[in-house]
Amino acid sequence: MNMFLINFSMLWSFSFFFIFIYIITIFSIIIYIIPSLKNTINYTKFKKNSNFDYLTGFDLYFLLLTPLILFLILNFSWSSYTISAWFGNIIFSSFQYKIFFFIFFFYSLILTAYCSSFYFHSKEIYDYTITIFNFFFWILFLFSSNTLxxxxxxxxxxxxLIFLMLATSTFSTTYFYNNLNLNLHNYFNPTTPFFFIQMLMYFFWISLISSLNLFFFLILFYLKFLTFDWFIFEFIFYFLTSTFTLKDIFFSLFIWFNLLFSIFLKCGLVPFYFWKPIxxxxxxxxxxxxxxxxxxxFxxxxFIYFLLIYMNEIFFFFLIINLSLLIIGIFILLFIICEAFYLKAFLAISSIINTLFVFLALNSTNFTDFIFF
Incomplete structure (x- = not known):
């Protein structure tokens, strides 16, 4: 009988997660004190009329690029094919290595465009930059997650982080410069734009409602199946088709559609994208x-990766419900299409149309056969 309940694998899983969080925190603090360090050596390029030291965007870009390359080397220095961390809640496999390259490519392009366009002259822009930096690592964790x-x-x-990014971005002078004369109705205020207040309120309440529903879903899911493993989704629909208890069927469907409602509302997918133009x-x-x-x-x-890998086509097991969502989404799109004369609302509507096409493609031939035959 093994008396050692804490083995080396558990210690590695526990230490890896918290050491990685510690590294992210320490690196964020280092970036914050860089202007003070430059001030101690009397860097001559700083502006004298500023109470916050100046730092060029490309300086920060190279500071971020170096640890990312080191982390890439660390990824491929592991000899095992699949590594789990945080007691199996995070898993690193060949897919995570590939998605790391994919995310790193997009992140480098976005950071290059961002750093070449901005001059870091205030603490708020530094906060905005640190938020973007943290996005990269948490997106990696999202694709490495192994449970609901x-x-x-x-x-x-x-x-x-999105809410923090929105709150810090409005204090930069580039915000007021980029938002002038971009819509036909000018609600611009010298202190705080009217649309900015609406945007923060919409995002806060939408996130709060969806977060409460996600928390409610996790409680019901665990009470029903006693696990957070998402591989059990493959057996949920088998359970629905094999059981004869109407109460169990209704309870399982309620849990499932509560999850879909939360994800669709948070991401602004069909048909809950009414808040996106504003x-x-x-x-x-x-x-x-x-x-x-x-x-x-990402x-x-x-979400698409989750549906295709773990759900296959089971997500569309009720064709009439999926068709109803698409029809309702199209009608809502017709009501908000009048906002298209705003430049950024036009971008929102175009992204909505793109997601509609993606959902039509995910229906594969079943949706086409249902409509045309």
């Missing part, structure tokens, strides 16, 4: 660029 609990945990962290109108252009190209893209990519 860790997925919910990482999505909530990313949503909090949300897009209040975002600064540089924050909107990051939200579309990085946050929304969240939606993870």
């Amino acid at each position: 609990f860790t997925v919910t945990f990482f999505i909530e962290i990313l949503s909090t 949300f897009f109108k209040g975002i600064p252009l540089h924050a909107l660029f990051f939200y579309i190209c990085f946050f929304y893209f 969240i939606f990519l993870f």
